[in-house]
Amino acid sequence: MGKAFLPWGPTWFYLSGMSTFGRVVLLLALTLLAAIGHGLYLGPVPEEAALDSWSVSLEAARGLPNPLWVDSRPESAYATAHLPGAIRLDFDNWDQALGDLLLEWDPDRSVIVYCSGNGCESSQAIAARLREELGVDSIFWLEGGWSKLRHGDHAL
């Protein structure tokens, strides 16, 4: 057995007689064991983490009667352009902006939160906190965010 590439570890760990296929199977089995152990440790499916059920497409958003729009992008982006009537709300200006929002909002009105688009997740987090604080379900986040609003097939 060549030691040149075996700087450390017990030799049995390298299972030198095992074929590549055997190693692949063993690797997959180890993965399965680790994931099962991890799953048992973490417990059941975290349903509350499934924020996606609160997403709304732009097409669906247009079907909502008179929704209240919330912009969770940075202030500079909001200053450059935003949806007419959208209230800028993020975790930094929460208390003040929530006051502005409550002046406009009534419980029959859906709220749709958008962030910049590709990959941003602040809209999900803001929508989740609004649902919690306002105690209503009809608060969604917009799939695709601002980039969809500006350039999407159903751009407003």
Added chain:
Amino acid sequence: MKRWIILLPPVLLGGFFVISGGLKLAAPEEFYRAVLRYRMMEGEAAWAVALLIPWLEVLAGGFLFLRAWRKASALVILALLFVFEAILASAFLRGLDIECGCLGSGGGTSVGMAFVRNLFLIAAGLTILRTDHTSDEAAP
């Protein structure tokens, strides 16, 4: 070929997967959400995938550092990358405007960027298979 050049692809690829799997393991619920965003599965199936993929990444990535395991690990990682490329292509064709979820919550990589990055990772994996001459019966 110089040994360090041969070692470069497994070290880079292994390092990438250990880090990307580790970030996911640190926040399993984040990755669960990322899996849901692809809208291909939900509930227990998505949760199972959210736990299996990071462990596969960490183990296969880590085993790439061991010469005797390099070929097997590279095969597993290539299979993972090819499947993921197909999923990314499907997300793109379905018009999903989502973050890939590749590096935990902080990645911010779009589907298109992830697709291109995966091509480089696949190239690294194929290079490992080409340059790794460890035969099945060879010592580590």
